Every structure is written in structure tokens, then in C-alpha cells.
Amino acid sequence: MLDRTTIARVLYAVSTDDATHARLILEGSDHASDALVVRLCDILRRDLPPTELARQLGDACADAGLDKDIVNECYRAAFYLGERWPELADNPLFAYFLANRSGGGVLHKWPHYFPVYHRHLERYRGRPVRVLEIGVYRGGGLTMWQKYFGPDAVIVGADIDDAAVRATKGRFVVELGDQADPAFLRGLHETYGPFDVVIDDGGHTMQQQIVTAETLFPLLKDDGLLIVEDTHTSYWPSFGGGLGEPGAFLTWARDRVDDLHSQHHQSLDRSSVWARELGGVHFYDSVVVFDRERRFRAFDEVAGGASYILADQFSERIAVESSAERERVREELAAVRDQNLRLAAQLGAVEAGGGVDTVMAEQAGLEDDLRRARSEQADLRARLESAARLDAEQSAVLAGFHERLARSEKRLAASEEHRRLVEGSVSWRVTKPLRAVRSRLRRG
Ligand SMILES: C[S@@+](CC[C@H](N)C(=O)[O-])C[C@H]1O[C@@H](n2cnc3c(N)ncnc32)[C@H](O)[C@@H]1O
Structure with missing residues (x-):
């Protein structure tokens, strides 16, 4: 059986691109007539690059059941004589x-x-x-x-x-x-x-x-x-x-x-x-x-068809726009709600008393504010109602707002009544000439 030293000499000759010398080493060995050596010499007669010769020698030794280290050495030579090592x-x-x-x-x-x-x-x-x-x-x-x-x-x-x-x-x-x-x-x-x-x-x-x-x-x-x-x-x-x-x-x-x-x-x-x-x-x-990896259950879905380019894309856009609109309306609603609360507080202050002039002036301002709030409200409501998929939370906010608006209107009406009472009061009548003079002075 071929020994390691002989194979090492053969591989060395192959690596120096001298296949003839490699063959002569084998033919001069004690095992020249062994079937394996005959096969190896046959390989060395082929016109092949050194890497390919080394690989085929290794395959032949493996087929013959030669020592694993000998086979390993042939394949090592094939690798380092070839073009794959630079990749590593x-x-x-x-x-x-x-x-x-x-x-x-x-x-x-x-x-x-x-x-x-x-x-x-x-x-x-x-x-x-x-x-x-x-x-x-x-x-x-x-x-x-x-x-x-x-x-x-x-x-x-x-x-x-x-x-x-x-x-x-x-x-x-x-x-x-x-x-x-x-x-x-x-x-x-x-x-x-x-x-x-x-x-x-x-x-x-x-x-x-x-x-x-x-x-x-x-x-x-x-x-x-x-x-x-x-x-x-x-x-x-x-x-x-x-x-x-x-x-x-x-x-x-x-x-x-x-x-x-x-x-x-x-x-x-x-x-x-x-x-x-x-x-x-x-x-x-x-x-x-x-x-x-923590896996989620696999699922499949379809993309890239005409439906995506047409209907799906449109509905997607509408959904995005509608959600943006809802967000805008929500913010505006919150602002109007704050304004409404302020109005209610002012109305409360007016109701709680103060001079007749102040009452009248503030009331006029409040009426304007409230009119604006009501019209903004109507506008918002129209937009909100037209926004797709109006959710329950928004509806609740809207309902709450309406309720508060109704309360504000009620308070405004009460304030109106209060003013009429003041105007009809004795002090109002007594101070009428004085007010006429003041008014003339203001105009003049
Ligand atoms: C191939 S060597 C490890 C080489 C090392 N990883 C390196 O890259 O240099 C295998 C090692 O496994 C150890 N070993 C063998 N059986 C073992 C067992 N049942 N449990 C733990 N280690 C074991 C051996 O003692 C030995 O040191």
C-alpha cells in the first residue's frame, strides 16, 4: 500500500507542475503494479492543471479506501493549487x-x-x-x-x-x-x-x-x-x-x-x-x-396585480385622507370646545353682576363670539359627517359639544332676560337723563 511519504513527494511534483516526475516517483515505487498506482499514473498522464490532478488523485485514493490523512492531503493540495483560496x-x-x-x-x-x-x-x-x-x-x-x-x-x-x-x-x-x-x-x-x-x-x-x-x-x-x-x-x-x-x-x-x-x-x-x-x-x-426567532404564523397575500394599481390604491388613498381629515376635525373641535368653555365662563361672570354698561358690552361681544362658534360648529359638523368612517369617539365628542352649546345658549338667554330686567329697573329709569347726556357728549 502506498505510504504518506510517497504521496507527499508525488503531490510536491504535481504542485511544481511536473506531472511526469510525479508519475516516475510512482512507477519507481515498490507498489508500481498495484491497481491504485496504475490508476494514479493514468491520471498523471492527463493534460490537466495541477489543481485538477491533485483532486483526481485524492478521489482515486478515497475510492481505494486509503488512509484519510492521505486523501486529506491530496484535497488540501487541490484547494491551494486552485483558484478558490483567494475567496477566503x-x-x-x-x-x-x-x-x-x-x-x-x-x-x-x-x-x-x-x-x-x-x-x-x-x-x-x-x-x-x-x-x-x-x-x-x-x-x-x-x-x-x-x-x-x-x-x-x-x-x-x-x-x-x-x-x-x-x-x-x-x-x-x-x-x-x-x-x-x-x-x-x-x-x-x-x-x-x-x-x-x-x-x-x-x-x-x-x-x-x-x-x-x-x-x-x-x-x-x-x-x-x-x-x-x-x-x-x-x-x-x-x-x-x-x-x-x-x-x-x-x-x-x-x-x-x-x-x-x-x-x-x-x-x-x-x-x-x-x-x-x-x-x-x-x-x-x-x-x-x-x-x-420568535415566528409569527405564516400567511400569504397578493400584491402587484391590477387591483392594487387601481381600486386598492384609490381606497387606500381615501382611507388615508379620511383619517387625516378626522384628525384635523378633532383638533378644531377641541379648539371650539375650549372657546365655548371660555364663553360660558364669561357669561357666568356677566350673570353674576357688574355694571349695566359692562353687561351690555360684554353681552354684545359674547353674542358675536357665540354666533361665530355656532357657524364654525355647523361647518365642522358638516365636515365631520362627510368624513368616512366617523368613529364612536368622534360622535361622542360632537354630541358633548352640542350639549355644551345648548347650555351656553340657555345661559345667554338667561343673561338677555337679566339685561331686560335691569333696563326695566327703577335705577335704570332714574339714570336715563344722565345716560342721554353722556351719550350726547360721546357723539359730540
Ligand atoms: C475538537 S476538540 C475542540 C476544539 C476547539 N473547539 C478548537 O476550535 O480548538 C473537542 C473537545 O471536546 C471535548 N469533549 C469531548 N467530549 C465532551 C463532552 N461530552 N462534553 C464536553 N466536552 C467534550 C474534548 O475534551 C475536546 O477538548
Whole structure:
């Protein structure tokens, strides 16, 4: 069987665009007649760019069941020899990962996770978010997340192995416990949560992933999210997975797609936390992202038809205008009501006494005011009545106003009577000549 060193030499030759030399390495090896080596040499005879040669070598090694690390190395070469890596160059997480040659803590990642992280996590950067990473190892992830989210973010770690606590040397809070224990997870939430982001990079067994999701997703902040990494373990029996395995995490996660659509089938449960609060579930190769969001019941409506352009638009405009008119009328009514109250108060003062001249002068003024108020009132009433959808409150205001107006009119009539009485009184008659002189003097 081909060993790693031979494959490394082959890949090096391919990367220097020397496929002939790569083939000679294989043909000169002890395994030259192996079916796999024959196939690899055949690939190396093809006129293909280095990236494509490396990918096909990787596929052939994978088909032959070669060591995963050898296959991994072929695909790494294919990626870095190709044109896709510059797309990742702008990704701050990938930049950090590549620049972290030493000192930032060991980081073991699949580079295709970085665009996924950044797509879902970018909106939390620079904010005082609470982030929980389950599975700390030597703390490289915690350091990276702190750098990514910024100094205001609180980053908390959880691991079953106390080596993780020692490795982080007090730079981060790392709680010891088993992620398959719901009480441990709830304790993390109570002490450090609610979390905006939970990243499950722990033990990756089916039970650990499912218990963690079921316990922590409902405790996330509204608008929070849960990322479960390395979900390819759902295909690995050693982690409790297997193709089509009913207890696999990805089988469980696929059921959440039904929860997203619970409204659309009678037999689906609409009341579970997943049906109510799962805003979206995103499947990627080896990563699943769950968005928490308080959902409203979905509904549909029609827009963009002719009815919108014609009738609906008109009725909309009429509704807007009618509501604006109602508002104007309400304000004017309030002003007239105040004026009316003032008139009533003045009438009261007149009734309470005062000189005859004052009574007459004020009364004349009041009569004018009241006439104006009445005509304004009539105008308002006409406008109010023509305004569409006159509501009960307005009607009540109008009725109240009418009542007050009637009372004012009554008081005015009483005042009129009072004046007549004064005019008919003895003092009025006695002072008549005096008033005639005063009046002449005023005219002259
Ligand atoms: C892949 S490593 C984490 C790597 C780290 N996230 C990083 O980016 O550097 C997995 C970690 O999960 C921890 N782990 C395994 N089983 C666990 C469990 N049941 N509960 C909590 N942590 C667990 C291991 O001790 C290990 O440190």
C-alpha cells in the first residue's frame, strides 16, 4: 500500500507542475503494479492543471479506501493549487487561522467552515454578545472567537477534560462538565447566559449533539443561533451514526425541517419550541446552523396585480385622507370646545353682576363670539359627517359639544332676560337723563 511519504513527494511534483516526475516517483515505487498506482499514473498522464490532478488523485485514493490523512492531503493540495483560496482571503476567521502559526492555541478546523461561520456570525461582531463554545481542547477556538467578536463579547468555554482549563490559563472561563448532561448545560445558561451564540465542537457523538441542541436551543436569546460542527459523524458508527441511522444527529436535524413547516400539515405539531421558534435551519457539509426567532404564523397575500394599481390604491388613498381629515376635525373641535368653555365662563361672570354698561358690552361681544362658534360648529359638523368612517369617539365628542352649546345658549338667554330686567329697573329709569347726556357728549 502506498505510504504518506510517497504521496507527499508525488503531490510536491504535481504542485511544481511536473506531472511526469510525479508519475516516475510512482512507477519507481515498490507498489508500481498495484491497481491504485496504475490508476494514479493514468491520471498523471492527463493534460490537466495541477489543481485538477491533485483532486483526481485524492478521489482515486478515497475510492481505494486509503488512509484519510492521505486523501486529506491530496484535497488540501487541490484547494491551494486552485483558484478558490483567494475567496477566503477576505474572511477574517480564515485570515486569523492562517496567521496563527503558533501561540494562539492549537486550532484544528476544516477551512470550508469559515465562510459558514462568517455568513451567520458577522452580525454579532463588535457587540456585547455572549458566546459559548462547547469543546475547548487547548483554547485555540476561544482565542479566535474573542478576536472575531471583539473585546465586548463574553466568551465562555465548556469541556469534559480539565486539560482544557489548564491550557487556557485563566484567560477564559472554562467550565468542566459533560455536554450530554442537560443539568450541566442549564447551569451554564443560568450562570453565563442567555447566550447569543452556542458553538458545539465537543465530543460529536449523536447523543451529545442532540441533547445539547434540545437543551440549549430553547434557552438562546431571541435572534440567537446554535452551530453544530462536524456533523459528518452522523455517518460514522463509531460516533453512533451510520447512513440512514434513525438515531443520528442529522436524522434528528432533518426532522426540524418538518417543524419549520408545521403549519402546512395537519398532523405536524405546531406547539413545540422548534415549531414556534426555529427561524431557519441551514445544512452545510458537516455543519448545521439553527436560527432562533420568535415566528409569527405564516400567511400569504397578493400584491402587484391590477387591483392594487387601481381600486386598492384609490381606497387606500381615501382611507388615508379620511383619517387625516378626522384628525384635523378633532383638533378644531377641541379648539371650539375650549372657546365655548371660555364663553360660558364669561357669561357666568356677566350673570353674576357688574355694571349695566359692562353687561351690555360684554353681552354684545359674547353674542358675536357665540354666533361665530355656532357657524364654525355647523361647518365642522358638516365636515365631520362627510368624513368616512366617523368613529364612536368622534360622535361622542360632537354630541358633548352640542350639549355644551345648548347650555351656553340657555345661559345667554338667561343673561338677555337679566339685561331686560335691569333696563326695566327703577335705577335704570332714574339714570336715563344722565345716560342721554353722556351719550350726547360721546357723539359730540
Ligand atoms: C475538537 S476538540 C475542540 C476544539 C476547539 N473547539 C478548537 O476550535 O480548538 C473537542 C473537545 O471536546 C471535548 N469533549 C469531548 N467530549 C465532551 C463532552 N461530552 N462534553 C464536553 N466536552 C467534550 C474534548 O475534551 C475536546 O477538548
